[in-house]
Amino acid sequence: MTTYLIRRLFWLIPVLVTVSLVTFIIMRSAPGSPWDTDENKRQVDAITQKSLEAYYGLDKPMWRQFVGYIIGDWNSQTKKFVCGLACGNLGPSYRQRGRSVQDILFAAPENQTFWQSRFGYSVRLGVSALLFAVFIGIPLGIVAALKQNTIVDYVALFFATSGISVPSFVLAIFLIIIFGSWLHWIDIIVDDWSGLKYWVMPTLVLGFGTMAFTARLTRSAMLEVLRQDYVRTARAKGLAERVVILRHMLKNALIPVITILGPALAGLVTGSFIIETMFSFPGMGRAYVQAIGQRDYSMIMGTTVVYALLVAVANLSVDIVYVFVDPRIRLEE
Amino acid sequence: MATAQPANTHNIVELNDVFRPSRSLGQEAWSRLIKNKASVAGMIIIAIFIFMAAFASVLAPENPLQLNSGKRFLPPPFYKGSTNTQPDPRFLLGTDSLGRDVLSRTIYGSRVSMVVGFIPTIIIMLLGTTVGMLSGYIGGRVDNILMRLTDVVYAFPDLLFFIIVMVALRESFLGQLMNGMILLFSALAIVNWVGVARLIRGQVLSLKQKEFVEAARCIGVKDVRIMFRHILPNSLGPLIVWAAFSIPGLIITEAILGYLGIGLRPSTDAKAFFITSWGSLMLDGQSAINGQPFLLLAPAICVALIVLAFTFLGDGLRDAFDPRMRGTQ
Helix, strand or coil, X not given: CHHHHHHHHHHHHHHHHHHHHHHHHHHHCCCCCCCCCCCCCCCCCHHHHHHHHHHHCCCXXXXXXXXXXXXXXXXXXXXXXXXXXXXXXXXXXXXXXXXXXXXXXXXXXXXXXXXXXXHHHHHHHHHHHHHHHHHHHHHHHHHHHHCCCCHHHHHHHHHHHHHHHCCHHHHHHHHHHHHHHHCCCCCCCCCCCCCXXXXXXXXXXXXXXXXXHHHHHHHXXXXXXXCCHHHHHHHHCCCCHHHHHHHHHHHHHHHHHHHHHHHHHHHHHHCCHHHHHHCCCCCHHHHHHHHHHHCCHHHHHHHHHHHHHHHHHHHHHHHHHHHHHCCCCCCCC | CCCCCCCCHHHHHHHHHHCCCXXXXXXXXXXXXXXXXXXXXXXXXXXXXXXXXXXXHHHCCCCCCCCCCCCCCCCCCCCCCCCCCCCCCCCCCCECCCCCEHHHHHHHHHHHHHHHHHHHHHHHHHHHHHHHHHHHHHCHHHHHHHHHHHHXXXXXXXXXXXXXXXXXXXXXXXXXXXXXXXXXXXXXXXXXXXXXXXXXXXXXXXXXXXXXXXHHHHCCCCHHHHHHHHHHHHCHXXXXXXXXHHHHHHHHHHHHHHHCCCCCCCCCCCCCCCCCCHHHHHHHHHHHCCCCCHHHHHHHHHHHHHHHHHHHHHHHHHHHHCHHHCCCC
């Protein structure tokens, strides 16, 4: 178990290095430097351009830039070693002068907690969407399975199928127009996210797909255990129906559901950038979309690496959680 | 099926009753598919959208590029928006930020979605099938390298990869070709062929052990022929199901990229085949959500419809090709 865990943790390193390498190569092969995006009007003169390139290390050879990005590099001006990604340094942002990428993503505004940072906002949104998905999706799946082939089942299945297939940003458009523009139940533009009621809509939209997926998975898992011998035995010995459902059926049916929660959370945290943009939510995803709009290459690169790390850790967590919830599985290859 | 020579005509009748004429897997699947109401509905919707894309120039009531300077963000005639602008009955779904007809632009937008859905899927299928077959059939080191490669591709969040490629290479030579379509197709193919290769590899690995392959090998059939005439037709079912789920995924990806403003370049050339996409229509529509919501709604409804249609078709196809799986998913 421990050796397996350690091996899997070490496997994260080549994955992350590959992701950063691919991102690095694509980003650096963009024509032009970050400062002359508009060819018609040069924004900076040649000398400024030179010093900017020296500041960001762009005058060095490609391989050295990459090694500098991953491990670190010797800064000849300040005579200091600047640590790279290995120490959590994602480099300076190209557009927000004087701020580093990790500063923008993880640092909270003054006098506020970590949860007030961009990353903190995204995590909070992702977790609340996941809670919504679990607490609505699982009961929905159970009810659908217990009432298989009735109208309840069909309605639940239709919701689940459309929830899985219709992308969240299309759903967001419908809800914003119906509840924001027509019924005026919600504000379209929210500046202050301390009020709980503003969280309802983005949580709902973001979590809907996962909720639908959870419901469908729970339903099919329940249908599988429904016909098992031990369920019949439990009924035969006269247990209350509630006990049969909760203790005998659900306990086994939830195993596949639990295992998707890790990737689901990663998907919710990383996949939220469109939802965050639509609701002008102050999270990491919106910072990412803004960086795309501003062509802030280092910011795009840094955020991508953070996202990739989240996905990799989530995938790893599934395999570990698997062992704890299902004793039938062993982690030997 | 009935190969025995019957003694008299009476027997023939009886035999025909007992042995139905043999039908291929495809025919079986088709007959099951058309009994599935949701799938048929899905197919009809898809056919309508394909028709819309092909005959956009005939169907569109207005020129989608015609600017009407005094008629920006007009609501549709039937809709009372929050602004006091007078709607124009010429524009059934209103106008956009430059006074262009939304209905016509939505109709033209279907072209991009259809092409982005189908063409990369075909490329991905060809590429993935070839690699998957070779890797599964030859095995050994080829197989090993492929599996390591897929691990790496899986680790990359794919939407992020598309975003990075579209942002960085937009101004490059590749990004300029055909409004950036070639670049988008390449990015989609690079990420998605891996899934097909894995799928086909798994199929080949299990089919390789089957008796009919062994029999073919015994009578001296060449490897290439075994791969293409014996193994490939038997792995077509899962491949078709995969395609039905891949197409809506690609359409959504394009819409997201368009919405972020990094999709295909908008065209201003009246003769161009691709004029706008649903994603860029939605991006445009965000600024007038109260006065003219149909700029957002029309493409959003189209995306939702086409995606649902493909999902229903895909579900039906999966049941049709593998009836044992019915209702378990």
